Amino acid sequence: MKGQVLLRIYIALAVLSWICLTLIDILPLSTFGLEVKYTILNTIRGAFISFLSLIIFLYFKYSIGASHWEKFTDFLWNLVATGLLTILLNILIILLEKQIINGYVADKRMLINFLNHFQLILVLIFVSKGFFIWKKMILYQKTKLRLQVWNVFEIIIYTSLLFTLWEHKYNLGAIIFIVIAFLIGLALSVNVKWVAFLNFQQKWQSILFILLILAISSVFLTQILNDLKNPFIIINLSTDIFLLLIFGFLIIYSIVSFLVLLFNLPTSSVFEQKFEESLNFQKISQAIDINKSENDIYEIFLESSIKTVMADNGWIEWHKNNAKTITPDYVSIETVKNANEILNKIAPLKSQKPILIDQLPSKITDSDTGVKYLSAIVIPVFISEKEEARMVLLKDVKDGFDKEMLGIISSYAVQTGISIENLRLLKNAVENERYKEDLVIAKEVKTRLLPEKHISNPNFQFFAYSQSADDVGGDYYDVVQLTENKFSIVIADVSGHGISAAFNMAQLKGALNAILHLHKPIQQIFKILNKAVSDSIEKSSFISISYFEIDIQSKKVHYYQGGHCPALFYNHQTNTIDYIKEYGIALGIIRTDKYGDLIKSKSFVFDKNDILLLYTDGIVEAKNKENEEFGYLRLQQVLAKSKALDANQISFMIKQELQLFTQSEVLLDDMTLICVKF
């Protein structure tokens, strides 16, 4: 907003001063004729011309300075457009003036001067715009020094406005001033860095634009000189140093730019090539994307290489999942074999270095097109210091490749190796993240599979304690009320750790829940469970499981221990603690129907204050510092000590003993303990 206001002020001031200037020049010539002293008149005229020039100058300083165009050619085109417009108007005015002179109009002088004042504005607009557009070009990628020099130059230009205040002679002072300005302008004119950033087409455009600008400038200059000879025109611009300096600067920089553009045309393609090469590097390094494959990176590498050296054919041989692959896949194996036969004599398979072959000992024939190749480049690609791929580029002429090309392609190869290494690392990292997430999910799953630790029931106390060594353990337990008087307790140990164990456990729970509520006899339960489990767990996995069915009414426990640790039972009446040494067969060991025939459930009676202790091998196999196991004996002893306590207290005692024994906080195995007190 502030900018707009400023520009409007400039325009207003410009219009005002132009009106004043015109009035001063015109009025004396009109029929009203004011007699004013000449010298004062000249000074006032000079002042207004200076002021007008300054305002127009500042207007463009601000408006060009604030504009942002994308391309340099846009700047040039803008100036050309303005120039064409002003020159066209100027020509129109000249024609009009001719008409007036040759015609029969009264007050010829007044009219011509009136028109002349418009010409003044046109010239000022053109040169001011040109000046500041050149400023943009010169100050492209400026250095501090250059900016300072430019500022000095601009100040000199402003200062030159003072010369317009009176009609002066070209005395020594003036000439020195002009020479200094000229030299500084010349020094600034060598800054044509922007030329290097144009492509071939843009260079041609710029040449055209600059020629137009030179033409327009010369037309304006010619007109100014002609005006001097014109008796009718009052304004004398031949002493306007301001205008002359700017014109001079405009023309000098145009010529310099023109020459630089012209001489840079032939080498333009080299710059574009270098630019493309760095783009290719970017492409290769940006191909590190989780959705891309190594094949994609090799493809980009091959494409960029073929384009850069203008090869007639090329491919990359590499290992994909331990199999030899060729990229691109439309290259025939015949051709590659053909090539390798000849190349391996010169560049044996693990050659370790990029090789340039000016003339192949025998021509390589393309089995698809029949073309015969005469020169080649062979580049190995190293990934983590191992040679994993080899690129071959071919041309059907001798000496088709040079050292420069070899150098660039070698750099591509290095970048490719780095990109692929990074891609692998990235994929690994993502895998690990995914694995970690899977573990978290599996832990969630496990937490939902295990029931509450404490079951309250008037007929017996039940307390369970379970802890896993890592995030996901293989122990499982459950207590289910089958009928009003029947409860079943299950404890199982799925072999292995980690996610597969957790999922096997989930499958077990699913099968169990389905079977239990069918109220089948234990033998049937195990038969069905075994079938269900055998079909779903791995070949070398099995599930050890103990199953106890408590009948409150009959005070009997029916059970089967399928490959699990023997339960510990405390008989209150006889005050004995014994392991139930009835051993069965774990699930998943015999995966045929034969299993059903080998199952036999057993039973025992219980009474008040009897204790049943179920556990997994993590408890008895827990080791202390001397690598001694906790063992079955110690477990018996702890139960003996705590037999009078409640189920939860007994469990706590056992846990404490274990911690004391192992003297460590860290568990090496999963541990589960179930204590039932009747």
Next chain:
Amino acid sequence: MQINYSNINNLILIEPVGELDASCSVQMDNELARAIAENTKGIVINCNGLEYISSAGLGVFISYINELEQKNQKLVFCNMSDKIKHVFEMVGIGQLVKIVSNQELAIEYVNE
């Protein structure tokens, strides 16, 4: 873990030494597969040097029981420590494979 493998009079003798846990189970798996492929009368596993066996180790033997039965090859264990024997019994494999006290008896059993 070290596993000694030898072919004696058309039967395979495998002697595992050390602890057979999850990390070594692959090794044992390979040796068993190799033994079965030789199509001998049977395989004797001498557990004299076997200090410990995990559920993964057990799993390896279990996975081959069926195959051995189908190919009519005998599998017999000998020189087991009490601890290892207890593990075998508890899991229930004790009922499925032959366990004898020494190597002579084992070889005798295979040659029956």
